[in-house]
Amino acid sequence: MDPTNPLIIQGDRSILLDVHAPRSEEARSALIPFAELEKSPEHLHTYRITPLSLWNAASAGFTPDQIAGILESLARFPVPTAVNKWIIETMSRFGKIRMIPDAPAETGEGEAALPEFLWLVTDSPLIFRELAASAVMAKYLLPDPDGAFRFRLGVLHRGTVKQELLRLGWPVKDEAPLRDGEPLDIALAPACRSGKPLTIRDYQKKAAEALVGDRGPGTGFGTIVLPCGAGKTVVGMTVMSMLKTNTLILTTNVAAVHQWIGELLDKTDLDPADIGEYTGDVKTVRPVTVATYQILTWRPEKDAPFPHFSLFRERPWGLIIYDEVHLLPAPVFRVTAELQTVRRVGLTATLVREDGCEGDVFSLVGPKRYDVPWKDLEGQGWIATALCTEIRVELDPSKEIEYAVANQRQKYRIASENPAKLSVIRALLGHHADDSKLVIGQYIDQLEKLAAELGAPIITGKTPNAERDVIYGRFKKGEIKTLVVSKVANFAIDLPDASVAIQISGTFGSRQEEAQRLGRILRPKEKDSHFYTIVTGQSVEEEFAANRQKFLAEQGYEYSIIRWEEDSGLIIRGGA
Known part of the structure; x- marks a missing residue:
């Protein structure tokens, strides 16, 4: 054992990672396939090996010997014998029961x-x-x-x-067979419609190949985990070009539907007549159809059936793409349980689900087939370098009594909507005056007031789809430098020039949301991107922020915690 090694493996199957050890980055990347991050304080991060994490690893081809070798080579002290035995026993369960035709x-x-x-x-x-x-x-x-x-x-x-x-x-x-679906002659275009050559990156090709496999038993279904901005849409289209079959694509909102359609027309040889949109506004079913989760889960009454579930049977689909699969609504799990004869791929930046249904994604969509650390892609220049900063601000004096007597949920909202955050926002916007900036929040009242104060356009769930498209278009062209957005912009929105995100409130301690919001600014660009989170210090918001930081730590991002001094108008580095 090497006393400078970064990992301390404990008998309860938790793993401590010393972030200051020489091989800490190597260890972080090595743990991703088979361990889950639980805590990420300043010096020691805690991972845990779970049955699901091991079964995902087993389905991706990892063996107990490989995992034992990784732990042995990176451990500071001997790996407990009981842990190695448990890994062998747990992984052996994968494949003990087989499903055959x-x-x-x-x-x-x-x-x-x-x-x-x-x-x-x-x-x-x-x-x-x-x-x-x-x-x-x-x-x-x-x-x-x-x-x-x-x-x-x-x-x-x-x-x-x-x-x-x-x-x-x-x-x-x-190992039961999958049906091929109705054939569709689809190929990736040699060049985009702009004339720029279309180059499929090595990791995108490997991800698609890992999903499709040899088309034999046990292949053709699973989940691909790649950062926002890494081209998950291209991976989906590559799978389509390999399978050449009618495809149903499900995504999070109408803007994402339009982006998928635009990408399909830009990067494949599909004709517009081959592509259908199935949303609240338009309902056309074509050989390739792009729909929203919202329309599928709509029903006229609480106990009524879901009328649009019929879309799953409208055509002999040979492939279903679940975009942002970590957001797959619970009712859609019911349909995916039936659609087990269809090839399927889930695309996501993080498999963390706030409802704990990662196991359902594993069972019904498929196990993790491909994953790559965010920092690896950053190092190769495929996604932007991001500097992550938490800025702590004191609670506005006018809110102190209200906060003191509130319950836990109310305290969180009061801290999130702290008026003292406005000075920090203005300072950041001024510092990044020439950059394209997103101000992202959870509470509509807070965002509407902020948009009015800043004279900036706002997009929320109430913004009509046509108006959203116009605003997004102006932002992409640089006509708008600051855009205020609610959580509707968390998902599947392509804003390639955004380089600054200022997060002013969020969904409690959601790591999933942290991944999506960071992803909004990770498109490759010449300069670094900045991800700021403004938090009310010494409040429940600060506690939830610690959980959100787990995602950043898991992906290898360093983040600084700094303190806003209202009197001086300066940001003082190094204090909490």
Whole structure:
């Protein structure tokens, strides 16, 4: 063991990373595939190895020996024997239960059709007996009357069974076939419509290949994790060009739908007549259709069915792309459980879900197939260098009594809407006068007042789609230098020239949101980008900010905490 090594592995399967050790950056990158960051104070970051993190690693081809080797080479002290044994046992569970096809029927043309039933098989009598005794699984599984260690299940229960078995601690290796869908001759264009050559980056190609695989059992579904600004849309289009089939693309809002359509027309040989938009405004279904999650989850009454779920069956889709899969709405999980015969890819900057449903993404969309550290892409120049700064400001005296008597949730909002933040915002806008700046917040009242104070345009959920497109267009052209945006701009919005983001309020301690907001300013550019978070010091907002910083630490970003001095109008570095 080397006393200068950065990792301390503990018996409870937590890992301490000494950020000042010589190999700390190497260790951070090495941990990403199989460990999750929990805490990120100044000197020691805490990671944890979990069953789901190990199963994601196993599905990506990692073995227990490889993980043990990584830990051994980076550990300051001997790795506890119990931890290595637990890693071996946990990873061995992946693949102990397999899902395979029943004998396929013959179609009228003599071709093999997809089977109506599947088999859930295991070589272990103990696992077989555990599943046979499960009241939950009894609804879906029929033991083989021939006495083999396997169960029969209907194809429609394919996703639900995988979901339930993951909860029981048995990740299923799905080797059942996927249908090809209706063919569509689609190829990437040699050049964009602007005439600029289209170059697929090495990591984009590797991500697409990791998803498509050899088209054999166990391939064709999964999740790709890449930073905002790294070209996840290009990865999706590369997958489309490899599979050449009718494709349904689901994304977060109408602006993102329009961006996808624009990218498809810019970078593929698709004709406009091949692409449909399915939103609240327009409902056309074409060989490639781009829809919003919102329209799919709309229903006339609380207990009514979801009328637009029919979109999933409108055409013989051969591929479904879940953009920003970490935001997949709960009702859509119901449909994705049924659509297990369709190839599918989830695109995201972070698999963190605030509802804890990462396991559902693993089961229903697919395991993580490709991931790359943000700082690696920054080092290669594919995303911008970002300087992250938290600025702490004192609570406005007029709010002190109100804050003192408020409950926890009210305290957070009072601290978030602290009027004293305005001076900091003005100072930052002045310092970055020539840059394209986003001021991002959670509370509409706060943002509307701020927009009026600054004389800046504002985009919220209430802004009509046509007006949003006009404002975004003016911002891209440089006609607008400062734009105030609510959380609608967190997701899938391409603002390539934005180089400064000022976060004034957020969704409590959401790491997911932190990733999305940082991503708004990561398009490659000649100068560094700046990500500021203004926080009311010595308040509950400061506590939640510590959780949000976990994401920055996990990706290797250094962030400084500085203090705003109102009297001097200066930012004093180094104090909290």
